[in-house]
Amino acid sequence: MTDQPKKSPGFWLESWRQFRKRKLPMIALAYVVLLAMVALFAPFIAGTKPIICSYKGSIYFPVMGYYKRGWENPIFRKDRVLNRYPIMLQENDPNSWAVWPLVYQDPYRRIRTRDFAVRETNDQGERTYRYAKGWEDYQENPSGVDGKPSRQNWFGVNQQGFDVFASMVHGSQTALSVGIISMSIAAAIGITIGALAGYLGGWVDIVLSRLIEVVMCIPGLVLILALVALLDKVSNFHLMAVIGVTGWTGIARLTRAEFLKIKQMEFVTAARAIGAGRVRIMSRHVLRNALAPVLVPISFGIASAILTEAGLSYLGFGASPPNPSWGTLLQSGRTAIQETWWLILYPGAAIFLTVLAYNLIGEGLQEATDPRLQQAGH
Amino acid sequence: TDTPAADKAGAAPGDAAAEDDAPAKPFKLADLLEPFDPPPLEEVDANANWQDRPVRDGLQVMRELLAEQPAPEITAAEALKLKNDSPENNAKMRAALGRLAPKDGSGVDHNASVTRHVGGDLKSTNPLSASSVTEFEYGSLTMSGILAFDKNFDWFATSETVKSWQTSEDKMVDKFVLRDDVLWSDGTPVTAHDYEYSFKAIMTEAVVVPAVRSGVDELKWVKAYDDHTLVIFHKESLPTNTENMQISLIPKHIYEKTIPADPTLARSKEHSRLEDDPVVAGPYKLVKRTRGQEFVLERREDYYMHNGKQVRDKPYFKTVRVKRIEDFNTALLALKSGDIDQMELRPEQWVTQTNGDDFYENNTKVYDTEWVEFHFIWNVESPFFKDQRVRWAMTYAVDYEELLETICYGLYEQSRGNYHPDAWMFPKDGPEPVKQDLEKAQDLLAEAGWEDTDGDGILDKEINGRRRQFEFTLTTYTTETGIKTATLMKECLDLLGIVCNVKPTEFTVMQEKSRNHEFDAMMAGWGTGTDPFTNQNIFGTDEGRNYGNYSSKRVDELFEQGKREFDREKRAKIYADIHMQLWEDQPYTWLFYRSSFYGFNKKLRGYNFSPRGPFGYSPGFGSLWVPDAAP
Amino acid sequence: MLNYLIRRIGIAVLTLWLVTFVVYGLIRFMPGTPLTTDPAMMDPNRQMSDADYALLEKRYGLDKPWYVGYWRWLGDAVHLDLGVSIPRNNKPVAQLIGERAPATLLLSVTSLLLTYLLSIPLGLWATAKNGTIAERTVSTLLYGLYSLPSFVAALYLQLLFYVKLDWLPLYGLTSDNYAQLSTAGKAWDIMLHAAMPIACFTYASLAYYSRFIRANMQEVIRQDYIRTARSKGVSRAAVLWKHAFRNTLIPLVTLLGLTLPGLLSGAVILEQIFVWPGMGRLFFESILQRDYPTIMGLTLMFSVLTLAGQLVADLLYAVVDPRVTYQ
Amino acid sequence: MSAVIDIQNLRTYFHTDEGVVRAVDDVSFRVEPGRTLGIVGESGSGKSVTSLSIMKLLASSAQIESGKISFLGQDLVGLPEPEMRKIRGAEISMIFQEPMTSLNPVFTVGSQVAEAIILHQGLSKADARKRTIELFDEVGIPEPEVRVDSYPHQMSGGQKQRVMIAMALSCDPALLIADEPTTALDVTIQAQILDILRRLRDTRGMAILFITHDLGVIAEIADDVLVMYRGEMVEYGPVLQIFESPQHPYTKGLLACRPKLATPYRLLPTVQDFMETRVVGGQVTIIEKELSEERLNELKHHGRGRLLSPKSELEAIGHPWTEGHHPPDTTTVDEGTKPLLEVKDLQVYFPIRRGVLSRTVGYVKAVDGVSFNVYRGQTLGLVGESGCGKTTTGRAILRLIEPTGGRVLYDGVDMTGLSSSGLREMRRQMQIIFQDPYGSLNPRMTVGAAITEPMNIHKLGSGKADRRDRAATLLEEVGLSADHLRRYPHEFSGGQRQRICIARALAVEPEFIICDESVSALDVSVQAQVLNLLKKLQEDRGLTYIFISHDLSVVKFMADMMAVMMPVSDAEGNKGGKIVEFGPSENIYANPKEAYTQKLISATPKDDIEHVRALVAKREAQRAGAAT
Ligand SMILES: Nc1ncnc2c1ncn2[C@@H]1O[C@H](COP(=O)(O)OP(=O)(O)OP(=O)(O)O)[C@@H](O)[C@H]1O
């Protein structure tokens, strides 16, 4: 043989190569990755616990307390710092120093003056505050309609005075995980069941189609309420599980329909003729060609899970509060929609960008997996 | 609009669910009552040594009560120009706008109509089926009973229906002489027999009554000696007997035919028809009803006119439209545009959205304190809250300042225990409001043995040989204030090293868990009864509403004493003692008293407030009026 | 095929049985009964005695184990008796559903029609113009709409069309003076009332449907037979509409089948905001109140619709694609 | 006379990830009304792309780089799409090379033809339908009234092709572009089609651009011939000139490679015997070669002679073995040997459904009681009218469709009773090359993946790299290059796809292959190469083939035994595909018994120089007659 053939990279790798060439989907992907980073490092971006501090001669990382409360060193509780790091560090140890998160705000509480000042009564019996050094400019968060975006509260505050920016930063975890995890569950179940039903047909189809119908018929609300009634602490994970476990039926039906159509095609017969097994035909031959209608509900599903979470919060069945999620923020903005526009605008924009991103990725994926599109120089 | 289901049920009386209960119990009127043979009237009269009780006109009572208060500083027109942005303005506006119409009804626009707003649906128009606020509201407009209480919870017989009211000296018998000019809306006169029949129907096992049996079942017997003479026999001599005599009234001449055939009150054709075209005895009559949406009442001319003579005050409105708008934002928009004339405002609506000209253009707003307190209930049986010190630690942990200022928008007052400070039974030197004191809380917890021994930041303690983390669930209704308050508590407890999981819970689950005492802690609220004895079922050992399992011998004894004591002064002392005992034991952490906020259309006048809000008493809604030349 | 239908219906009955069984078990398993809230709703002065409570429980058969309750329900349901709503004063469930269905259908059918009417041309247009600036802008706009929750959009609509412009009524199904209107006036009145809810129902699904159509179209327009159609000189629109679109009907039919049960399910939040007497609220309230007969009645109805939707979709597959046959 | 189409220096390139593919590189020609230009050339040389360039129906990655296409004086290159649409279908129509995928699966074939008629001739629906039926009848579709309502998947390959022809002819275009329009048609129908084309051309002055690889067909119809090679035009001139004195070595090769009915060769000469191409720095140089005596000998004597069924069986089927009657190297299978494949009374019925409830109202008896034996190492040729059930037979043997009745025994194993895993095992040994190469390739799989997949499944080769090497070798063996591994099916020409399918079938090294019209789309040079390969494999590995084709010369070249299939009416008048003649291929050619077989043999186009001369002379005479 004269020339060594270039390595052929396989379907998914090739798709990725194609995907990479597309500008918009790549931007969207970058956005999602950025979101993931924000979610991961949320306490570093917005929080009230120092990232790193020197206190009484040792170095601590109180910020870890956001991930797991035990990771915040117990010395702070013993010294009754009680979440008032700015002032208490200085009060307890004048030599201490600390590196603070980008924004001194907390998604779980309102920032109050006592965080960075001690209340004193002066000789005239008036109340004054002694501020921690370097914190003199800080103000406590306003609440409700007074909480317009400001230098300190970039995106304003909500009714309770919780910082919107901090809530959104920490809420990106929910936004990301609720969407992706629930839809991964739904897609995995939906595609598998739809593929089996559509391809195998016969009694398998009869049984699986009934399963789809049963799940479709059981009202999701009943399931969610039953679950919420049962659990003491409803976490986002539970919601993801419910959304995922109930949300696959549409995907399954679409997959099944597509499989019904594609299995009649000649190349499937050809695959059978070379002795390919069912699993192989389903996964390598049919599924690849059935992606178009299935990618849409998945990419929208990721986005709509975020909205579902918001809707559940609206009805009072969301995750246990305080649950900094975009949905709950939006929801809380509803009560005074004319005044607190920032509670609609920022989370709304974030949801929009995310919906857009997932859809662009979905579109990109669809194009990237379609070899007939690949040459059309983008 | 009859469905086969209704027909079938109508044809086959009895309840489907009870079908297989071996020999289905035949319908027997008043089968829940102990047999009793009321003595002849002469005998009753002879033994009673009657003492007269007040027979009053609700509006007149109100006029007198208002007269005791200082005269309004400003006129209504001035009040309507004011903005309600300070307690002073609120007081002025309430006084000015609360003025009642003159007794003779002059200056009242009797052709006016009003559109009210309710949050819940009118499920049934049958007085026996009433169970929720909306139905009792409907009842107060369409029915006129024999008894009522004023804004201070003082009882009287209503002069619209009653000529005289007497109680025997031993408080075991009450006698009413009824007026003969009250007619059902179908023209039949209302008689004492209607009351007797209503009572008996309520006390029939087969008849489905969700709520109205309570209280009435304390009565021994109700007897109509003739059309006008109604005598009520009690089981015991108690100050609370008066309340129990509130019998929901139904027309005997109609229901004695229909109830035996359909004790469910709803399934038969006839009952379905009555649902939408009820026969009423009160000032207004139902003319239209769209379930889940609205119902419309119209003034009955034969209510105040009898044989061409005016025998009662003419009700002020021609039509009363009651709309159900669940969504408070929509309701507020409707109020602003004049689509509805009155609504209860949410606290956040009070502080936002109702301060601009768009609100004041058509409306004004007022508020008043209600005797509704909110609290955390601690389940005394739970391993965490058995210890009184822990409960106190909880009380000290609450950041009241934040709670009142931010969550309650500075609108509410901090609660100081079981009874309201304005109430007559509140102790003279009652407890002072608690201030947050985390150090004290920490110390109390430490005393109770809760300490963070493993350095994970969470308090723990050895209970029954096992180390337990201090982690509990705080259940709350899915209301905004509830969730916010619970969230604040979580934040506060977090500082103490206690994990508190906030769990907003739907009403039914909350109720179920409460009844079964399956909770650690719960955010809840109690409204007030008309009498302090009603709190017995909240704090008495093993009582129905004692969800937190609180038990104190002393409190139990005091309640029993209070129930039998007729003297107001002595009762006040007894209930004050209860108050103090409860405060010491802290089965609850009392948080705040809720106020009620109302938006009214500018045309409306005459609204006043009782500790239960503007409508839950006599005359309540009946005092609202629209001046002749409404602005 | 007739055999197929009969078999499918037979299986559907079994499915229905399974669904109702599971749902009944689930709702009985949830804490609380229809009576739980009754004592709490009462005047603080009054308290329901345990005896009264037990009496009520017995009356509604709640003292029996749940499976007994199920069999009873099933027995009645087989005789087309859906029972009566417990908290709604024994109103027959069939009547309740009957009262709510028209208002719900008005919204859902109109909005479904609108969705299809708008999204099909949009989808086709987007296919033809794929990648152009105009198409990108429109898609982005639609995604924007999609991400705006309807409970927010509803409020803005109310502010705009009611408060600012005063064009549309704020809430409800009819005006107060509805009874006095002429027939045409009545229809117009209802249409005005329905306008905002319909808009809220429709706008979000536009993005979804048009994107769905575009995705499927993109797969099809690269097939050889599209080239054939073009070689015949068929106009661009006809190529898209007739040749390509027909080939994307299978997924679309599936989607239609999936939306069919949605026709009667209503939307809790929107109905609450617009005080719309629809199924969504009824269902939601019934669940909250543990109104077992009503929940079951509604579940049964939804299930029948769902199953019908699936069956119709399966039958339509063979109509829209001759290659698919019934086994 | 002004040209209908005049192309000058056309260049059409594909811009792909791997670089520019110069599919058409500087091609110029013109066709006058009433004349036919035949385009021949190597598979993949740019014939289809040229025609698509004229139609402006190129894939989005293709671009006309330069050149002029003028149609009736109008420049098409710069013509806006709406204008172009008016021309398409009405003035220029095209028969696409792959009829299988070119029909819309959800419309009946009739409606697809009628659409064009309604569109361009403004006929009513009913009239259009009538006209469609007429057209169907004209192009030889049996039972046209019924067939108009068939869907594409219900028709055989040849039937679909005829639908495409009907569609193209429906509007009397000024220019007809026919891209391999008769590949899937048997010769009788091919002759019928050619007749129609000729008639239209002569009576209406239609210009025809006829792309084919069959030089016989060229001889039959073309006035001028254009020979393409690697995107370039290598020879262009009147048909006689090309046949008489081919200039370019490629043309010479082409003329020599074609298997003829009377071919003496056992292997075929290929173009490589006439020229050598060298690619030096992207520049292709062609070096002419002479077919050496030595090579000729090799071709004539290499390879095995015919292998006939055992004598007893020959006896039974009416072709007794008579010593001396057979070519000297003919052998028979030993008596008592078990046949490798036994087909017994095979039946395949397709239900016909009607009405809303799609009740079954009858059956298409595609295969109705077919029996035959194939012995190890033998090649069975299966010929027959298009639509008679050849493909269906092949599929039923492999149980790709469930037979309605009958039995298939392979190596003693009953195929009809096998479980799915058993079947999968069998498919290691039995392969089929599908008639529809494009449809049978997964559009989302590269060619490399498609060819290595069977090896993966059956665990052949030692690893990924090894499999890829084997795939590359296979591709080269069928005349493609290893570079093609990374490409997707849609990036190939029709003939290239067909070769990919052959390579895929060979990948598992099967012992039995059904070739369904497997070389029909290949130009003679590549066809020769592929046929040689198949023969060589048979010799080396003892492969067994069923060779389905309508091209009798190819079948005769390949087959030991031959079966002729035909729809035969039974007592009730229902037609069912049956074998009407079965025997040693030499015998059948020499002495066809069935009238149909005779017709087939006589209708085979001839391309010997005398015949071409006669044809040309006749045409000239006709033209002269018409002119006066
Ligand atoms: N979409 C595409 N992308 C890249 N290359 C392509 C594409 N389509 C065709 N080609 C290449 O262009 C060349 C010319 O193809 P074309 O279809 O014109 O061949 P052809 O002469 O018609 O061959 P055949 O006789 O096999 O049909 C081939 O080498 C083919 O591989």
Ligand SMILES: Nc1ncnc2c1ncn2[C@@H]1O[C@H](COP(=O)(O)OP(=O)(O)OP(=O)(O)O)[C@@H](O)[C@H]1O
């Ligand atoms: N799925 C189907 N439904 C109905 N009829 C079918 C179906 N598939 C094939 N047929 C019919 O069966 C007959 C045989 O078809 P088959 O494809 O075997 O023909 P063939 O001999 O291979 O023809 P060709 O040479 O044209 O490919 C044809 O008349 C065809 O119309």
Ligand SMILES: [Mg+2]
């Ligand atoms: Mg070609």
Ligand SMILES: [Mg+2]
């Ligand atoms: Mg064939």
